[in-house]
Amino acid sequence: MLYFQDTNESEMIAIDWQRSALQKAAGEMPNRAKLVSVIADDWVTAGPVIMLESLSGKAGIAWSQILARARLDSRMLDAPESKLPIQTVLALFEDFGSRCSQPDVIFDAFYQMPKGHAGSFDYLALFAPTIRQALTNWSAFYPIRSNCIRLTYQETEQNGILTWDLPDRFGPRSFYSTTFFAYLIGRLERMLGDGKPAPVKIEFSSVPLRTTPAFLRPYSQRIKFNCQTSRLLVSSSVLDLVPTSAEANLYAIIESAALRTLAEATAHQSIVSSIAVAISAEMQKGDCSIRAVAQSMGMSERSLQRTLESEGTTFRKLLDDVRKHSAQTYLMETDLPVGEISQLLGFSDISAFSRAVKQWYGVSPKGLRLEGPAQQASASMRKTAGRS
Structure with missing residues (x-):
């Protein structure tokens, strides 16, 4: 048995090397049958929707009615890696968000998401050797999560830039994009581990929500709306830092398995x-x-x-x-x-x-x-x- 201590959460995670280290550390990877069983030409994985389901009671939302309006069968949400039509998911998020009297219930949950909740995508950043590699991994492995949304990474002298490109043809996405950026910012703050807002600038392609989410308030002077694309600009001063959660052995295992999964996922693009x-x-x-x-x-x-x-x-x-x-x-x-x-x-x-x-x-x-x-x-x- 191999153990490591997460000093941020004071939790002990045990990994049994004899019983598939990857599955214990990164969660179940989609197998070939799941990868080729695509529900729609343009898809995203079901993890964020499952997250909404767990929040529905706290948010005062009738989940069964949300599913009925979306015409989604609850069995389609059996696993986070299940694939759902992107337009249905975006509309479901807008429906859920507009009916929630306290949207921070949604955003805070994604911002504070428990470690590993997003599977290998999570660990490929948290266990990475540098912040730069974490950002690069988010870009490189995003096709495992969607075949129609692009997450690209590039660098300038001042910033490492993550660009999240969700084509306009899929419809409104204010709540969906805000929850994803809540996740990214929460993870970046966790990797830096200094208890301070991350040195980032944020650009959204949409107009502001009715009220500023709590996780964005520390960044209020560094946010722009109505931009051409949605981007997270991370100061180059932190790109070479080692994440506080870095773990070289586990990173090597998860990266190897994720590369195989990525190859299969991208082989079935529409x-x-x-x-x-x-x-x-x-x-x-x-x-x-x-x-x-x-x-x-x-x-x-x-x-x-x-x-x-x-x-x-x-x-x-x-x-x-x-x-x-x-x-x-x-x-x-x-x-x-x-x-x-x-x-x-x-x-x-x-x-x-x-x-x-x-x-x-x-x-x-x-x-x-x-x-x-x-x-x-x-x-x-x-x-x-x-x-x-």
């Missing part, structure tokens, strides 16, 4: 999701035509069309879906003028954009922007569930 990502990227450049998208993917237009046909869809339908959910995100989570949103989504003029929004959501762009988040989240869940 081609439709990849094309949708390309559409979003080309749209931001001002040209979302099939020619531009095909060229960006190194394909001919005909090859792209045949690929989508084999997946049961068309370029027009996929473009429409990307525009639809991007419009919802921009209108409900940013203060961008309607005219600017129309241009971003490639519409010829505001009237064409307004007609499209009316067709998609039954209200004008202004009406969608003013519509209550709980009502809109429920509507999004019904539409998403109907396609799953």
Whole structure:
């Protein structure tokens, strides 16, 4: 038996080397059967939703009603590594958050999440040899947690930068993104272990929530909203520090197993999701035509069309879906003028954009922007569930 002491939590964790050190230290890794049994083309793991379930009583939320509105079977939440449709999860989070009278119940739980609760993703940071390696690992191993959200890491002279890119086409994500940043900041503070706010700056692509979450208040002078992407900028002064929880032996074991899991997870990426990502990227450049998208993917237009046909869809339908959910995100989570949103989504003029929004959501762009988040989240869940 191997033991180590976590001085931050004064807890003893025992790892039996004869009975799979990895499973004891990092929790169950998804096996091949689970990896290929994907519920939706675009997915995230169920861990955060399971976390919400554990908070529902304290938050005064009727969990069974949340699941019913999301049309999720409780059996889909049997394991943290189960895969759920991203649009359903985002809408469920918005629904839960908008109905919670004290949102800090949610954010504090993710900020203070018990060590190991996020499995290998947790330990690959906490046990890492340096803060830089922890940030790098979060980026490198994020595909185990989602096939449609990108977490990338890069460095400048001043900062190590984690960029969390959740495509606009999936709809509003204020509560989901805030809980994830609560987790990141809580873990970073734990790794530094000095009891002080971490030396970071925070950028959100959304507008501020109604009230500032408690975990963000120490950073109030270092937060920006309405940014192009959501980012965590960590001062370069701490990148070479050793996390207080670093554990070299366990890190080597978990890293080895996680690399195998990563290889399997990335082998089953959806081609439709990849094309949708390309559409979003080309749209931001001002040209979302099939020619531009095909060229960006190194394909001919005909090859792209045949690929989508084999997946049961068309370029027009996929473009429409990307525009639809991007419009919802921009209108409900940013203060961008309607005219600017129309241009971003490639519409010829505001009237064409307004007609499209009316067709998609039954209200004008202004009406969608003013519509209550709980009502809109429920509507999004019904539409998403109907396609799953």
